Amino acid sequence: MMIDHPLLGPRDAQEFTYLGDASLIDRPDWQAEDAVDQFHDYLYLRDNPAGEHRELWFHEVGDRSWLVVTRNTLTHQITSVELARDVARSRGRSK
Amino acid sequence: MSQKNRLPGGQIDRSQNLDFTFDGKRFTGHPGDTLASALMANGVRLMGRSFKYHRPRGVLTSGSEEPNALVELRSGARQEPNTRATTAELFDGLEARSQNRWPSLTFDAMAVNDRFSNFLTAGFYYKTFMWPAAFWEKLYEPIIRKAAGLGSLSLEEDPDSYDKGYLHCDLLIVGAGPAGLSAALTAGRSGARVILADEDFAMGGRLNAETFAIDDTAGAEWAAAAVAELHGMNNVRLMPRTTVIGGFDHGIYGAVERVSDHLPTPAPGKSRQILWRVYTRRALLCAGAIERPIAFANNDRPGILLAGAMRAYANRWAATPAQKVAVFTNNDDGHRTARDLMAKGVRVAAVIDVRPDAPRIADCELLAGAQVIDTSGRLGLSFVKLRQADGSERIIECGALGVSGGWNPNVHLTCHQRGRPAWNPAISAFVPGTDLPQGQSVAGAAAGAFSTHAALRSGAEQAAAILGDLGIKPDKARLPRAEDAPVNIQPFWHVTEGRGRAWLDQQNDVTVKDVKLAHQENFRSVEHLKRYTTLGMATDQGKTSNMGGLAIMAELAGKSIPGVGTTIFRPPYTPVAMGTLGGRARGAHFHPVRETPSHIWAREQGAVFVEAGNWLRAQWFPRPGETHWRQSVDREVRAVRGSVGVCDVTTLGKIDVQGTDAAAFLNKVYANGFAKLAVGKTRYGLMLREDGIVMDDGTTARLAEDHFVMTTTTANAVPVYRHLEFVRQCLFPDMDVQLISTTEAWAQYAVAGPNARKLLQKIVDPGFDISNEAFPFMACGAVTICGGLRARLFRISFSGELAYEIAVPTRYGDALIRRLMAAGEEFDVTPYGTEALGVMRIEKGHAAGNELNGTTTALNLRMGRMVSKKKDAIGSTLSERAGLNTPDALALVGFLPKLPEEKVTAGGHLMNREGPLDAKHDQGYVTSACYSPILNSHIGIGYLKSGSERMGERLRLVSPLTGQNIEVEVVSAHFVDPEGDRLRA
Incomplete structure (x- = not known):
């Protein structure tokens, strides 16, 4: 597979390690009333779509960027690659 | 032998002779030949025996789709089985042997299988070897494997790269x-x-x-x-x-x-x-396309090949399988074979075309509407028997038959x-x-x-x-003129008349009857058909046979061919040698190791090495007269605790953390607090996974307000770094913090023992005060050593002794170990390896990889209170789950055997002294154990239910694996210097 790195252009998937669902960016608020439940769902409950999937890849033998890759799990077609940092910011994460 | 079937012309270089052998017989060919074409030119039709029935077989094709002519090439370490003679390029001195026959290709004892073919039909493995089950592994499988093998391996190492x-x-x-x-x-x-x-x-x-x-x-x-x-x-x-x-x-x-x-x-x-x-x-x-055969009775006799291949041998390689040939076809293309061979002077007995209205293309006898119903000839074709259009039988003499069922x-x-x-x-x-x-x-x-x-x-x-x-302007050249004949074909897959078996897959010996049997037994989907009959499962993947099988299944099921469908095509297109997939990753290159800066020096000392996280680390340093590793390790431990020792700890992961938010970042990744750590101080950090389980531990030093150096365990250096980047980029993207791995940038040595300071004072430049008052336990800072070399000094201790770790740029690592050893001579400084390191950390009750085993919580380590509840850190929320905080949770304790000479087994389980010895009554387990030369006893540490409250209790340590069942006493895991006086000295 090839991943079109937003900064470096197309790179072989062998340069990356895979983590999983990009929903791991949405880490719950530790001070919420039901924080334990929220963390449980955050950590253990995942969708397993046959089709488009947003997932985290780490450019481990490259520039060490975490990327959010949108990949079709049936065809391996990749429709978008974003810097995870940009995605995290757009989802309201900061410090 | 002369090249009796060599024709004029062709793309071979007759000016040069190439000598080769086949089954020990000498032959001659020319550059441009394949092994198959050279054998054919020399009049050899029989090239192999089939897989299951050991039927004599000749070449079917002229390319990589070949099912029959599989041979063993070369000898010795370069011996190579299952090579297609049709693609093997001839060279001078080539040795080739036929396979799957004994004692010889012309007389094969295993051909007796052919007589029992009624018992060996599709699915016979599944039907025959069902019972008794115990016979499968010991009796049936070895016999089948021996009988069914094709080529053989040399069992020597391949000399090529x-x-x-x-x-x-x-x-x-x-x-x-x-x-x-x-x-x-x-x-x-x-x-x-x-x-x-x-x-x-x-x-x-x-x-x-x-x-x-x-x-x-x-x-x-x-x-x-x-x-x-x-x-x-x-x-x-x-x-x-x-x-x-x-x-x-x-x-x-x-x-x-x-x-x-x-x-x-x-x-x-x-x-x-x-x-x-x-x-x-x-x-x-x-x-391109691959020609497909037509199945008819005894269509596997050597001399029967695809019409396009017969034409290729004649035109390209100037070889013919016989001086008199015939053609059997259902399409116009087959007629070209007759025409081309006649042009080369080969006699063509007839073109047999199943189409009643077949056109006359070649200038020879045309038998339109006729079918081949049988063949005969020992070890090769002599006659074909036909049913002619008028219903009469006819026998034609010919040494070869070109068959064309169309092209795929x-x-x-x-x-x-x-x-x-x-x-x-x-x-x-x-x-x-x-x-x-x-x-x-x-x-x-x-x-x-x-x-x-x-x-x-x-x-x-x-x-x-x-x-x-692609946005490239195409060159517009004139297209050259060439033939443009249409495809005229009447689909025809197999001749129904005839008493002999009609072969589809010649490599796996699958017949038309096998497909019928599969249909009859309801294995009708193509994927079932394939697996039940093994059609297309040989090394040629059915390139010439699958289509025929599909067509016959369609016929039987009353479906169209596309209605039946095809099996899935998978890589590789043709077989690939394992060596090719392995490439250079052989021997030492299969799994490269990393060497520490003191490696050459350690090798000079005769160190015994062990692999840890891809690093080669010195395990111990044997001295003359020491015959057992325990002698070396015990000596090293006593030397450290008695005077001073040096150990290479470069392999620990080092991560540089910088930025105005560096402290806030560490507060997120460590369960304990780092915000208030003073500059010039080091702190032990406990890193959790988000699920509350311990991920790693290590010390982190604050070199400046915005600059920390984190250490990780050797094995977790890579995953911890990855995790930190995840936290930085995905969870807290606006923190001002930068990370870089500096594991390879610094050579680092532990200097441990009561004389550690005295030794270091000889190395560290005089301007730096490292007295206990100026540089106390857990101090850290930049220093220069040996007259100006920049270095980092940390007063941390894994051994429990007065100890330091000193780091210099990697290129000075070799010089520093030599300098430390020379300067330490007066203290009898002793190099120690990972075993002594391990003994001392067990004596001190420090957790390592065995304890941080992916199930351990801070509570288990008796560090529950380190998990700060006042801040948000990775894993802190879920570490509070009830299931991880039961009153009888495992806790890290030490174990002393009742008799000091009794070995404590890591992995052994703890049981109450009274009561049953079973998993249900398990009390915990030992994680690490060693002999302590300080206590003169075997010792162990491990996890025990409610361990903190059971000091002094006697338990049984049971290891069914080693048959051990001994009595141990529960003690504190801190066997040596529990108050920590030594490390603060």
Whole structure:
């Protein structure tokens, strides 16, 4: 597979390690009333779509960027690659 | 033996003789020959025995689709089984042997299987060897394996090397026949970066095997001129002897180049084969078509081959399987074989065409509406028996029969991404479907365009279309003139009349009857048919046989052929040697190791090494007279605790953390607090996974307000770094913090023992005060040593002694260990390895990898209170889950055996002194154990239910694995210096 790195252009998937669902960016608020439940769902409950999937890849033998890759799990077609940092910011994460 | 079946002409170099042997007999051929063509020219028809029934078999094809002529090449360490004689290029001195026969190819004792064929039909393994189950492993399988093997291995190490390589191109063209050459000329002349790969050693594809003219020259000559023109283009890479074995995601193709298979031994510095990974913007498949046979009774006799192959042997290699031949066909193309062989002076007895209205194409007897119903001849064809159109029988004498059932476009690579081919009734064959792999197009016979003109045109057109997509202006050259014969075919798969078996898959010995049996027993889906009969499961993957099997299943099921469908095509296209896939990753290169800065010095000391996280670390340093590792390790431990020792700890992961938010970041990744750590101080940090389990631990030093140096365990250096980057980029993207791994940048040594300070004072430059008052326990800072070399000094202790770790830039690591040893001579400084390190940390009750085993919580480590509840850190929320905080949770404690000489077994389980010894009553387990030369006793640490409250209790340590069952006493895990006076000294 090839991943079109937003900064470096197309790179072989062998340069990356895979983590999983990009929903791991949405880490719950530790001070919420039901924080334990929220963390449980955050950590253990995942969708397993046959089709488009947003997932985290780490450019481990490259520039060490975490990327959010949108990949079709049936065809391996990749429709978008974003810097995870940009995605995290757009989802309201900061410090 | 003379080349009695050699014909005039052909693309062989008769000026040179190549001597070779087959089963010990000497023969002669010429450059340009394959092993198969040379054997055929020498009158050899019998080339192998079949897999199951040991039937005598000859060559069926002239290419890589060959099911029968599998031979063993070379001898000694280079012996190579299951090589197709049809693709093996002849060289002087080649040794070849037939396979799967004993004692000889002409008399094979195992041919007795053929007599029992009624018992060996489809599914016979499943039916016969069911009972008793115990017989399978010991009796049935060894017998079957011995009987069913094909070639044999030398069991010696392969002396040749194999490489892997990477290529990039705008356009990869697979196949250099008329379509591929036409496409390559169009793309090459336009300036695109082109790779043209062909599995054959001579490019040209069918142009080399046919007599067609292109413009006013012979096809083979036109091909040679095209190759010469392409050869002169810098933007075109020609790759003959290269098979594209698979199409993978996003335009990546795998290819195997046989660099040296055609030579007795590889040239110096050259590999035997190269596995290429080809990154393409676009790919054009011009893989041609593969002819399919017609099944009839006893159609596997040596001398019966595909009509197109017979023509190829005559035209390209000037060889014929016999001086008198016949042709059996259902289409016009078969007639060309008769015409071409007659032109070479071979007698053609008749063309037998199943079509009643067959046209007369060759100037010989035409038997329209006739069918072959049987054959005869010992170890080779002598006669064919026909049913003629008028119903009469007739016997024709001939030594070879060319069979043509039509041509199948070679769609293999179009299906590697789960694409499915589509049925084209006009040519009665599957053609590539619409769901082609990303970036792939198809041209020529592979797309069902069978005439030379159609191949040339579609190659040029497809190339032009691809260039347009890539934004390259295509060259517009005139298309050369060539034949444009239509496909005239009447679908015909097997002759129903006849008493003998009609073979479909000759390599796996599958007959028409086997397919009928599968249907009868309800194995009707193509995937079931394949597995039940083993049709298409041999090394040729049924390239010549699958279609016939599908057609017969369709007939039996009353379905159309596309209604039955095809099985899935998977890479590799042809078999690939394991050595090629392994490449250079052999021996020491299979698993490279990393060496520490003191490695050369340690080797000089005779150190015994152990692998840890890919690093080679000194395990202990034996001294003369020491005969057991325990003697060395005990001595090293006593020396450290008695005076001073030095240990290379470079392998621990080091991560530089900098930025105004560095402290806030560490507060997120460590469960305990780091915000208030003073500059010049070091702190132990406990890192949790988000689920509350301990991920790693280590010390982190604050070198400046905005600068920390974190250490990780050796094994977790990479995953911890990855995790930190995840936290930084994905969870807290606005923190001002930067990370870099500096594990390899610093050589680091632990200097431990009561004399550690005295030793270091001789090394550290006088301007730096490292007295206990100025540089107390857990202090850290930048210093210079040995007269100006920058270094970092940390007063941390894993051993429990007064200890430091000193780090210098890696290139000074070797010099520093030598300097430390020289300076420490007066203290009898002792190098110690990982074993002594391990003993001392167990004596001190420090957790390591055995304790941080992926199930451990801070509470288990008795560090529960370190998990700050006042801040948010990774894992802190879920570490509060009730299930991880039960009153009887495991806690880290120490164990002393009742008798000091009794060994404590790591992995052993703890049981109450009274009560049953079973898993249900398990109390915990030992994680680490050693002999303590300080306590003069074996000791252990481990996890015990409610461990903190059970000090002094006596338990049983049970290890069913070693048969151990001893009494131990629960003690504090801190065996040595529990108050920590020594490390603060």
